[in-house]
Amino acid sequence: MKISEIEPIVLSSKEKGAATWASSMILVKVVTNNGLVGYGEAVPTLRVISVFNAIKQVSKAYVGKEVEDVEKNYHEWYKQDFYLSRSFESATSVSAIDIASWDILGKEFGAPLYKLLGGKVRDRVPVYANGWYSDCVTPLDFAERSKEVHARGYNAMKFDPFGNYFNWIDEKGLRESEERVKAVREALGEDAGVLIEHHGRFNSKSSQLIAKRLEKYNPLFMEEPVHHEDVDGLREYRSRTKVRVALGERLVSLKEAYFYVSEGLVDVLQPDITNIGGVTVAKKVVDVAEARDVEIAFHNAFGPVQNAVSVQLSSTVNNLLSLENFYDWFPQWKRDLVYNATPVEGGHVKVPEKPGIGVEVNEKLVDELKTSPEALEVKEEPVWVVGGTWKGYLK
Ligand SMILES: O=C(O)[C@H](O)[C@@H](O)[C@H](O)[C@H](O)CO
Ligand SMILES: [Mg+2]
Numbered sequence: 001m002k003i004s005e006i007e008p009i010v011l012s013s014k015e016k017g018a019a020t021w022a023s024s025m026i027l028v029k030v031v032t033n034n035g036l037v038g039y040g041e042a043v044p045t046l047r048v049i050s051v052f053n054a055i056k057q058v059s060k061a062y063v064g065k066e067v068e069d070v071e072k073n074y075h076e077w078y079k080q081d082f083y084l085s086r087s088f089e090s091a092t093s094v095s096a097i098d099i100a101s102w103d104i105l106g107k108e109f110g111a112p113l114y115k116l117l118g119g120k121v122r123d124r125v126p127v128y129a130n131g132w133y134s135d136c137v138t139p140l141d142f143a144e145r146s147k148e149v150h151a152r153g154y155n156a157m158k159f160d161p162f163g164n165y166f167n168w169i170d171e172k173g174l175r176e177s178e179e180r181v182k183a184v185r186e187a188l189g190e191d192a193g194v195l196i197e198h199h200g201r202f203n204s205k206s207s208q209l210i211a212k213r214l215e216k217y218n219p220l221f222m223e224e225p226v227h228h229e230d231v232d233g234l235r236e237y238r239s240r241t242k243v244r245v246a247l248g249e250r251l252v253s254l255k256e257a258y259f260y261v262s263e264g265l266v267d268v269l270q271p272d273i274t275n276i277g278g279v280t281v282a283k284k285v286v287d288v289a290e291a292r293d294v295e296i297a298f299h300n301a302f303g304p305v306q307n308a309v310s311v312q313l314s315s316t317v318n319n320l321l322s323l324e325n326f327y328d329w330f331p332q333w334k335r336d337l338v339y340n341a342t343p344v345e346g347g348h349v350k351v352p353e354k355p356g357i358g359v360e361v362n363e364k365l366v367d368e369l370k371t372s373p374e375a376l377e378v379k380e381e382p383v384w385v386v387g388g389t390w391k392g393y394l395k
Helices: 048-062 070-080 088-109 139-151 171-188 204-217 231-240 254-262 278-291 304-314 332-336 363-369
Strands: 003-012 024-032 037-042 124-129 156-159 193-197 221-223 245-247 323-325 348-350
Touching: 003 048, 003 088, 003 363, 024 048, 024 088, 037 088, 037 304, 048 070, 048 088, 070 088, 070 278, 088 278, 088 304, 139 156, 139 171, 156 171, 171 193, 171 204, 204 221, 204 231, 231 245, 254 278, 278 304, 304 323, 332 363
Parallel strands: 124 156, 124 323, 156 193, 193 221, 221 245
Antiparallel strands: 003 024, 024 037, 124 348
């Protein structure tokens, strides 16, 4: 079965989600010469136009290829694109096409993805909540909202308590962040998972001060505590703190993931299937992590296709910690965009049994929401911030 057509589709709506990127989505539709259709998804942050164009470029290498040859096709692009290991746009494009190819493979064999990957090790995937704390600023805001989320069945949740501090943090920032974390820990009790998101924005000295202040609240992990490229800063952080480190959403290749695992720089690896290289690379990354007892918690922030493929893969991962989940904080259209959806019940998602990624795309809604790629607005509250949490800081 040959790939005959690849179409990048930008979707957007005025309905706001948890963050700036949440109101748009990049879907990739792959069609074969005998009419099978598969869907993938690419990363929709401040690069919507360049990712859309990159998908068109990568498509030139994939059209005409056998859709079943996921391994060969990825390596052909690895050979072609001198900059794949450096280009997030290239990596997310190849990932989206790879996900759609696996979706087609499942449909061809009439099997959900997990069966093609060696079978599942669990029927329900444990998830943690993210995106739940829009407009939370005071410790009380965080405490009340986290209680509501807990009552919905989530026993673990992630949040960024650091307001608009960037690179450096001072005593006031440390105190305010500590008050928020303390409020959530007290609201949830000792057994819940409290996950601290740093969004990779601090220098090592500042994040070490943070770790010393927050370790008494027993965070499940500290996510991206230092700037992504600051490997020496991360080594210093590792040697001077006792907290568990999670990272991985910006990794774009197997070798990059291998580096963090083999150097002992990470406890919880968070590959994103939409930019690590699709299912083809993600499953290898999982194995590399397992060899060093590093746990997996896929980054899963964007849309329902990414969510579906992440649920399928998570069901097969022996060393899974949890899967990130924005599902209940998606704008409604992202839930409506797929049939046989994957709701969160009791902090878990049931693994769908439909072929491929396990959900079908609502093509009527795709036609309604389809738009031309446009640059996202740049606001004082950056794209990675959960909306409204900088309110107290903006002039
Ligand atoms: O862990 C996460 O879910 C991410 O850090 C998100 O919070 C970011 O905002 C997004 O990935 C930006 O592209
Ligand atoms: Mg993150």
